[in-house]
Amino acid sequence: MALEIVDLCVNCWACLPLCPNQAIQASQPHFEIDPQSCTECLGNFARPQCAEICPVEGAIVDELGEALYPPGSLTPHTCMQGAAPPA
């Protein structure tokens, strides 16, 4: 099990220092998660740290290709209506 960074990534570095497994690399054209090292933070944190801090909706997806923070989940509009974060 591993998460993946897709090409929506803007290379902002936010995720990199948070990974408990040093699974994230500052690659080009965008940052990458080493699927061998990623544990989805299981055993370390309740939520995958990279996805929790990533500022770009849809940039980090699970093995099914589903965004952890899909479009609309981070826009100020939704926030102000008190939307719950994704499970």
Next chain:
Amino acid sequence: MPSPALIPPASNTLAFPTGGCSASRCGASANQHDGLPEETMRKVQDHPCYSEEAHHHFARMHVAVAPACNIQCNYCNRKYDCSNESRPGVVSEVLSPAQAVKKVLAVASAIPQMSVLGIAGPGDALANPTRTFEVFAALQQRAPDLKLCLSTNGLMLPEYVDQIAAAKVDHVTITINCVDADIGAQIYPWIFWRNRRIQGREAAEVLIAQQQKGLEMLVARGILVKVNSVMIPGINDEHLKEVSRLVRAKGAFLHNVMPLISDPAHGTWFGLNAQRGPTSEELEALQDACAGDMNMMRHCRQCRADAVGMLGEDRGEEFSLEKIESMHIDEVAAMQRRIALREAINADLQTKRAARHAQVITLHHRAKPAGRPVRMAVASRGAQIDLHFGHAKEFMVYEVDAAGHRFIGIRRAAQYCGGETDCGEAETTLSRTITALADCEVLLCSRIGIEPWGKLEAAGIQPNSEHAMEAIDTALDEVWQTMLAQGKLAEQARNGQRRA
């Protein structure tokens, strides 16, 4: 005259009306810092960043070692550097801590005026604590004469205050845009807190609480704290007066209000949603209202996070990574050069200060010469009048009178339209520049073309290139004295040129 800023005196600040009476200005530097504890005043008086008279003589640089950020601001697009700490739409090359240390030592050896090293981004200094403190620790060893500073959104401040004190950081800048979570929710959509993202009002509540706690802890440890606020019309503009009172009551030595720069092209939430920035007048009115700390830091240029050199004078090109690799640096000799230069500059400033004091006393004894204040715009890269009018991206505006001059603000010309969201295509760059300088009567530059000369003159702004390459300080006073001698300053200001 700007209307006096009547701020109810907070516990340790004395609110003087800025510019409201010449007496509050004539002591210049002394009065800039009224109300601050003696200890803080001493630190600020010759400070290479915060003293309006000293900052011209020193150089400072930021290194881009802190890329990550832990909050989202609606005025920021994370493709680019933090738009609060740098020019929006700019991407810096991220340096490793080792590269950053090398670069600082190279610059500090080539430019002996170099006296302050800051870590401000391109994200948040304390969202990258390992990298930030690694640079500070290395420099404390190898260039202990340099002052260190950092900028932060404040979220992680309480956690790192002790490390900041241990690293002998000279000053910390906290960006505080509000102290009310309802307002905060309109500025910050989310923060990363205790290993998860929190959104909405709760996010703003945590951030505000952390910022205030961090501010108090820094002040308690004797570290200088400056507060930056981004003025967002309709959201926090009125509220910033309260922020200003509060942060100064808690001991921040300076509150610096900066304009929101908002452009759809930057891809920020505010930019894309037509949130406008303030006009120059709105900004100045708020700065006046918040100016319990007098006119300091109006010289702030929102310089790039990796800027090298004097404020606003970008010499980054000279110190690219390849060039630094091949430099040989004698660190000890470089440090001795810096210390000697600093002592010479400070001695010179002392002399000038004493002379000015004497002059002020003389002026007070004579009958007060008639002569109204005049606003003048200057095209410059730093301390001299060294820019062609057509090359200036921004102008420094000063108000000049018999007692001297004070910095009013930066007017971005040509490229920005002063905050109006709907400035039409038809409006030319030149006429926009003229609008931005409407309250000025004189424009000082090194050269200027015939066409803009005529248009400026027609708009009541007298272009003047006679003082090309001279120091701004002396040229301003000379131009004012000339106008006085020509009898131009006896009557009231031109209609509509000045605020009531």
